Structures are given as structure tokens and as C-alpha cells.
Amino acid sequence: MARTSSLRLQGIGASGGISIAPVSVRNKDEIDVQLRNIEDVESEYGRLDKAIAECYADLQAVHSEAGKMLGPEEAKIFEGHLSLLQDPSLRKKVAQLIELEKANAEYAVERHFDSIIAKFEKMKNEYMRERAADVRDVKGRLLRKLLGIAEAPFPVQTRGAPSIVVAHDLTPADTTSLTVGSTAGFATEIGGKTSHTAIIARSLNIPSVVGVSGLLEAANPGDTIIVDGTEGIVIVRPTEAEKAVYESKRAQYEAEKNALAALIHEPSLTRDGRKIEIAANIGSPLDADAAMAAGAEGIGLFRTEFLYMNRSSLPDEEEQFDAYRAAVERMSPKPVVIRTLDIGGDKSLPYLPMDPEMNPFLGHRAIRLCLERPELFRPQIRAILRASAYGNVLIMFPMVATMTELRQAKQMVEEEKAELLAEGTAVSDQIPVGIMVEIPSTALIADQLAKEADFFSIGTNDLIQYTLACDRMNEKISHLYQPFHPAVLRLIQMTADAARRENKWVGVCGEMAGDVQAIPLLVGLGIDELSMSASSVLKARHLVQSLNYAELRELAQNALQLDTQEEVLHLLERSGRNRNA
Amino acid sequence: MIRQTVVVPFEDGMHIRPANDLVQITAKFRSDIQFEREEETADGKSVMEIMLLGAEHGNEILVTVDGEDEQAAMDAVRNFFDSKDGQP
Numbered sequence: 291m292a293r294t295s296s297l298r299l300q301g302i303g304a305s306g307g308i309s310i311a312p313v314s315v316r317n318k319d320e321i322d323v324q325l326r327n328i329e330d331v332e333s334e335y336g337r338l339d340k341a342i343a344e345c346y347a348d349l350q351a352v353h354s355e356a357g358k359m360l361g362p363e364e365a366k367i368f369e370g371h372l373s374l375l376q377d378p379s380l381r382k383k384v385a386q387l388i389e390l391e392k393a394n395a396e397y398a399v400e401r402h403f404d405s406i407i408a409k410f411e412k413m414k415n416e417y418m419r420e421r422a423a424d425v426r427d428v429k430g431r432l433l434r435k436l437l438g439i440a441e442a443p444f445p446v447q448t449r450g451a452p453s454i455v456v457a458h459d460l461t462p463a464d465t466t467s468l469t470v471g472s473t474a475g476f477a478t479e480i481g482g483k484t485s486h487t488a489i490i491a492r493s494l495n496i497p498s499v500v501g502v503s504g505l506l507e508a509a510n511p512g513d514t515i516i517v518d519g520t521e522g523i524v525i526v527r528p529t530e531a532e533k534a535v536y537e538s539k540r541a542q543y544e545a546e547k548n549a550l551a552a553l554i555h556e557p558s559l560t561r562d563g564r565k566i567e568i569a570a571n572i573g574s575p576l577d578a579d580a581a582m583a584a585g586a587e588g589i590g591l592f593r594t595e596f597l598y599m600n601r602s603s604l605p606d607e608e609e610q611f612d613a614y615r616a617a618v619e620r621m622s623p624k625p626v627v628i629r630t631l632d633i634g635g636d637k638s639l640p641y642l643p644m645d646p647e648m649n650p651f652l653g654h655r656a657i658r659l660c661l662e663r664p665e666l667f668r669p670q671i672r673a674i675l676r677a678s679a680y681g682n683v684l685i686m687f688p689m690v691a692t693m694t695e696l697r698q699a700k701q702m703v704e705e706e707k708a709e710l711l712a713e714g715t716a717v718s719d720q721i722p723v724g725i726m727v728e729i730p731s732t733a734l735i736a737d738q739l740a741k742e743a744d745f746f747s748i749g750t751n752d753l754i755q756y757t758l759a760c761d762r763m764n765e766k767i768s769h770l771y772q773p774f775h776p777a778v779l780r781l782i783q784m785t786a787d788a789a790r791r792e793n794k795w796v797g798v799c800g801e802m803a804g805d806v807q808a809i810p811l812l813v814g815l816g817i818d819e820l821s822m823s824a825s826s827v828l829k830a831r832h833l834v835q836s837l838n839y840a841e842l843r844e845l846a847q848n849a850l851q852l853d854t855q856e857e858v859l860h861l862l863e864r865s866g867r868n869r870n871a
Numbered sequence: 872m873i874r875q876t877v878v879v880p881f882e883d884g885m886h887i888r889p890a891n892d893l894v895q896i897t898a899k900f901r902s903d904i905q906f907e908r909e910e911e912t913a914d915g916k917s918v919m920e921i922m923l924l925g926a927e928h929g930n931e932i933l934v935t936v937d938g939e940d941e942q943a944a945m946d947a948v949r950n951f952f953d954s955k956d957g958q959p
Contacts, residue, residue, distance in 0.1 A: 366888050366891070367887065367888070369891055373894055373895075373918040378916055379919055380917075380919060406923065409923055409925075410922075414925075414927075415925070418925055574882070601878050601929050602878055602931060603878075
């Protein structure tokens with residue numbers, strides 16, 4: 291029985307934005323496969339081979355269309371499908387079933403594919419598990435070909451009013467083909483953030499929600515439906531009031547998106563002309579593309595730990611060089627701050643045995659470990675230096691607590707540079723060497739360090755933890771983890787003042803850098819660069835453009851005199867309200 | 872016959888795209904190529920079997936190559952796993 295009242299369902303937001311449109315149900319075409327006993331095995335082989343060849347030709351056409359729509363990277367999904375079809379094991383195993391069971395080709399195809407799909411569905415890794423959809427897609431194609439069921443034309447040219455496609459699941463080919471024309475959104479019962487439906491919907495910017503259980507039972511063709519891909523919510527047959535709410539949400543979302551998109555190539559200047567560099571933090575060279583697309587003016591923190599984790603041996607210089615070079619080239623001529631290995635205690639590596647420690651965060655880690663283990667540190671330095679020939683590279687050392695550490699680390703950089711140059715390897719002659727400021731001792735002698743470091747980047751997460759002696763993972767004392775504690779702000783100010791006196795720049799790369807509440811304060815304290823996750827870059831730029839540096843200088847000076855974090859937060863709220871008024 | 876161990880460098884594991892890229896390489900050699908991970912074995916020229924190894928980022932795969940061009944095939948497979956984006 292068709293339900294008629296409004297129904298709100300929670301799923302997983304797969305692609306942001308809001309759509310309101312009628313439902314178009316995409317039924318899973320269940321293909322009915324019957325077992326037939328066959329006599330002529332050779333003729334079944336013939337049918338199988340013919341079907342494989344015809345599907346191959348179809349898929350080549352799909353691949354070429356998809357390449358035009360989605361770009362070569364996303365279209366690679368279909369290259370994979372082509373390979374699956376050509377797989378020697380597929381032909382062999384299906385043929386064996388035909389021969390052993392004297393079964394028709396359809397039956398053998400279904401049996402073989404179903405056993406494979408079952409294996410995929412049992413995999414632990416979500417991404418791998420969702421590859422069952424690829425296998426299912428190819429199976430469907432082969433069965434339809436064998437049974438003479440026409441394949442939906444690709445791409446589908448839908449006409450008329452936009453609709454939201456509702457299905458149990460969508461194969462990559464479904465998703466791609468349905469997006470041509472008038473698909474306003476997708477909602478599926480299964481799938482996760484990494485399913486192909488989600489990936490393709492994101493690359494085409496179509497609002498989508500996946501993993502909505504009970505969706506098909508709730509939604510009838512033609513019902514109005516709201517898909518909120520940002521919140522992961524689906525509302526079937528919304529009331530007029532709900533429609534009005536989401537219409538305005540949608541308008542707001544679109545307006546914000548357009549306003550922010552217009553800022554991608556703009557500089558981040560305050561109203562009175564102070565330039566703030568808004569950069570992105572990345573964890574692998576692949577993230578550099580997203581950083582560029584998000585309008586980052588550089589990479590303020592390239593974490594190199596990814597190269598060392600999830601593996602059984604140390605990455606060699608060559609592998610590291612490739613990774614650094616890839617990121618540097620993608621960003622060039624924009625700057626990339628490469629942070630040397632920040633590992634130890636809590637994050638151990640299987641090939642780097644370390645003694646257990648009572649206090650890993652106060653222990654043998656980061657630069658301390660690297661200075662003691664040159665065989666670990668030197669290849670990384672060499673790889674970074676070599677990558678410097680391909681763009682704009684800066685080196686940054688983590689967890690520096692003393693001047694001696696900075697000097698020793700710089701010395702190693704100089705030695706490796708000299709060696710590389712002697713070998714005839716190109717190295718940039720402009721490589722600033724800076725440090726993270728995340729230990730109170732470092733902030734307290736920032737005036738001295740600023741004479742020998744080329745820049746500072748304040749790692750607020752650790753700085754807060756060390757300043758307040760508060761383990762951020764310990765819930766019992768989470769109230770003491772106070773980003774806006776006047777002590778933290780004073781350390782930030784000391785660092786910024788010290789840098790300015792020596793004409794060096796100072797950035798922030800902790801979570802505070804992307805926090806809209808903290809940004810006005812950081813700018814007022816004299817921070818030159820803010821490095822954050824790529825998704826926050828445009829919002830931060832938008833905010834910076836609304837600020838007045840002279841006013842914020844005053845705000846920051848006032849904040850430094852307050853007694854508690856609460857008072858600082860009140861001050862910030864008041865000044866924010868005045869700004870928006 | 873030669874054997875070596877490689878480590879999966881791909882963030883999302885040995886899924887359809889890297890498996891496909893790998894097969895484009897192995898298909899060029901005459902030698903038999905086999906991959907093993909834990910209990911599973913895969914024909915090095917089969918996308919499906921390679922995916923079914925269920926190999927995740929950082930997992931080790933034992934590669935066995937046997938045939939006239941085994942050294943060249945092993946080098947090519949190694950290069951594939953050594954280059955992080957899977958592009959030779």
C-alpha cells in the first residue's frame with residue numbers, strides 16, 4: 291500500500307547540495323536465469339564468446355562517452371570493466387561450468403559471477419567490498435546479451451522536468467548514464483561514501499544520499515522528494531512547510547557556493563589591505579589536486595608520515611623523491627612546506643622498533659628521533675632537496691624544543707645539499723628552512739630562534755596540549771584543552787612578534803587555523819599564513835576579506851589581557867556580532 | 872622461477888583500477904605470473920583474481936614468475952608496485 295504522509299529518512303551524504311524534485315524509480319532489473327541442460331557444449335561456448343565480444347564493443351562505446359563526460363580518470367572505471375570481460379579466468383571458469391554441468395551459458399555466467407560477488411561482499415575493507423558493484427555491472431551486461439534483452443542506450447537522454455533517481459543501488463554505468471539530461475539528484479538504499487555512485491555524483495556535483503534503508507518502500511514514482519546531500523537526509527512527500535524550509539536552504543547553499551567559488555583565484559586581503567596566505571594541509575601528493583581546486587595559495591603543511599605507514603620496510607630516497615616531486619610539481623609555483631617525519635611513541639612502525647614509553651607525547655619522537663637516526667633522516671632530506679628543483683619547496687622540522695636541535699637539523703640539510711651538488715644533482719638555492727612551534731619552550735625563545743629559522747608554523751594542537759599539560763585524548767580533562775586560553779594566545783603572540791622583528795613569516799597549521807572563530811584573533815595577533823583542510827580554504831578567505839586588520843590588532847591586544855578562555859570567547863562573539871551588524 | 876615480495880602502495884587497496892593497470896603490464900609477458908596473499912592465489916593476468924586477493928594498502932603480496940622472460944616480467948611487476956601512483 292502506498293504511503294501518503296511525509297517521511298524523513300537518514301542516510302549518508304554522498305555529494306553535497308539540496309534538490310527537490312519528483313521521484314523517478316529505477317527498478318533493479320532482476321534477470322530471471324533458468325538452468326537448461328544442453329547437449330552441444332561447443333555451441334554454448336560459441337554463445338558465450340559472442341556475448342563477451344559484443345559486450346566488449348558496447349563497453350568500449352560507454353568508456354569513450356564516459357571519458358567525454360567525466361574525464362579520463364573517472365572513466366577508468368569502465369576500463370576496469372573491459373578488463374573484467376577479457377579476464378582469462380572468466381572465460382575459463384564459465385566454460386568449465388558449462389562443460390561439467392552441461393549447463394547453458396546464462397546459468398554458468400550467473401553461478402560464476404555470484405560466487406565472486408559473494409567473495410567481494412565479505413571483504414573487510416569498505417572500498418573493496420563496494421567493488422562487488424563492478425562485478426555485478428558486468429554480469430548484468432553479459433546476461434542481458436545472452437538473453438537478448440536490450441541494453442539501455444548510453445547515455446540516456448532524459449527529457450522533461452528534472453527528477454531524482456531512487457534505486458536500491460546504482461551501477462557505475464547507471465550513474466554515469468543517468469546524469470546526462472535531467473537528473474537532479476540520487477538516493478539509493480545501499481552504498482557508502484566511496485561507492486562509485488558517490489564518487490561520480492561528487493565529480494558531477496549532483497546532490498546524493500546513499501545508504502537510505504527503506505527508501506524504495508517509502509517512495510512512489512512521482513512523489514516529491516527532497517535530497518539533502520550535505521546532511522545525508524531524504525524527505526519523501528515533504529509537507530509545504532518542509533518544502534519551504536528546504537527551498538530556502540537550497541537557495542542559501544547555492545548562493546554561498548557561488549559566492550565562494552568566485553573567490554578561488556582571489557587573494558586573501560583584509561579590507562584594509564593586509565595579505566594573509568591561506569594554504570592547505572595535505573597528507574599525500576594526491577591531495578594536492580584538491581588543494582588547488584579549493585583555491586589554496588600553497589601547501590602550509592605536507593605531512594610525510596603517509597610514506598612510512600602501512601608498510602613493512604622503510605621507504606627509500608627514490609620513493610620519497612617521487613612523492614615530494616609529484617606534490618611540488620602540481621602546486622608549482624605555489625609554495626609547499628614539507629614537514630619531516632613526525633613519528634614516534636604513539637605511532638610506531640613495524641620496521642622501526644621502539645621501546646615502550648610512559649609518556650609518548652613527551653618522548654622519543656619527531657626531530658628527536660630523526661637526529662638520532664641519520665639513516666632515517668638523511669634519505670628524507672635528500673629526497674626533499676632533490677624535489678626542490680621542481681618547484682617551490684620549504685623544509686619544516688617538527689617538535690623542535692631547543693636551538694641545538696634546529697642547528698643540528700640545519701647542519702644535516704647543508705651537508706646533504708653539498709653532497710647532492712657535488713654529485714651534480716640539481717637543488718634549488720632558495721629553500722627556506724623553518725620549524726614548527728608546538729612546545730612552549732620554542733615560543734619562549736622564538737626571538738632567538740627567529741634569527742636562525744626562516745619561518746615558523748605554529749602547531750596549535752600540540753601547543754595547547756603542552757601549555758596546559760592536558761592530554762587531548764583524555765575525556766576527563768577535556769575542559770582543560772583550551773585553544774583560547776590567554777596563555778596559548780600569549781605564546782602565539784610572542785612567536786608572531788619575534789618573527790616580525792626578524793622579517794620572517796609565521797603561520798598556523800593546527801586546527802585553529804581553519805576555525806572561523808579563531809581566524810580574526812590569529813590575524814590580529816599578526817599571523818601571516820593559515821594552513822587548513824582544503825575544504826575550509828574558501829570559507830576562510832571569505833572571512834578574511836570581511837576583516838579589518840587594524841581593528842583586530844586591538845581586539846587581540848584586549849584578548850591577551852583577559853583572565854580566562856570564557857572571557858576571550860565572549861569578546862570574540864561580541865566583536866563578530868558587531869562586524870556582521 | 873623467481874619469487875619476490877611486494878607491498879601494495881595504493882591507498883584504497885588493490886581495487887579495479889590498479890588491478891587493471893597491473894594486468895596491462897603482466898599481459899605483455901610470456902611467463903606465468905602468480906600472486907599470493909595469505910591463503911589466496913591469483914593468476915597475475917586476471918583482473919578478477921587479483922581483486923579477489925582482497926589486498927589492502929600496505930599488505931604484502933608474494934610474486935612468483937616462471938618462464939623465458941621471467942626476469943623482465945619480475946622487474947616490470949616490481950616497478951609497478953614501487954611507483955606510488957601505479958604508473959610505470
